[in-house]
Amino acid sequence: MMSRYTFFGGQRRTGRRVEERENVYVDVYSPALVMLLLIFFALTVVDSVSTLVYLGKGGRELNPIAQWMIDQGSTFFVLLKGILSGVCLVFVMLHKNFRPARMALGVGFAFYTLLGLYHLVLQIRAL
Numbered sequence: 001m002m003s004r005y006t007f008f009g010g011q012r013r014t015g016r017r018v019e020e021r022e023n024v025y026v027d028v029y030s031p032a033l034v035m036l037l038l039i040f041f042a043l044t045v046v047d048s049v050s051t052l053v054y055l056g057k058g059g060r061e062l063n064p065i066a067q068w069m070i071d072q073g074s075t076f077f078v079l080l081k082g083i084l085s086g087v088c089l090v091f092v093m094l095h096k097n098f099r100p101a102r103m104a105l106g107v108g109f110a111f112y113t114l115l116g117l118y119h120l121v122l123q124i125r126a127l
Contacts, residue, residue, distance in 0.1 A: 024097050033096060037089045040105070043112040044085040048078045050119040057126040 051061065052074050061067040069077040095101035 025094065026097065029093055029096065033093065036105075037093055040108060040112070041082070041085055041089055043109075043116065045078065045082055047112060047115055047119065048081045050116075050123070052077070054119065054122050054126060057123075059122060059126060 051066070052070070055061060055070065061070060066077070066081075069080055072080075092101045092105055
């Protein structure tokens with residue numbers, strides 16, 4: 001899964017054999033995938049900040065884990081959520097040729113898109 005080339009100087013874009021397209025690890029990632037993961041990461045940060053803005057307007061956090069992180073402080077919340085999201089996204093990047101990882105990325109994008117719309121509605125209602 002990881003080698004000394006995973007993040008710098010990689011050479012393998014596909015499997016060693018022609019039939020190896022699925023369930024293989026590589027050490028070169030497409031710029032499109034990296035951009036997609038960076039956008040996903042940005043969505044998680046926007047979600048954190050939107051949550052804090054909504055709470056500042058009198059809203060309530062329903063997720064008990066997120067509420068615990070918020071209770072530790074706003075900076076702690078944003079940093080920890082960013083770190084956890086980043087670790088998960090690196091894991092997905094490393095497993096890009098595995099179907100469950102691609103499905104997780106799609107489900108995650110759908111979730112954060114809907115969550116972004118939900119935050120927008122909450123912000124409008126809190127005015």
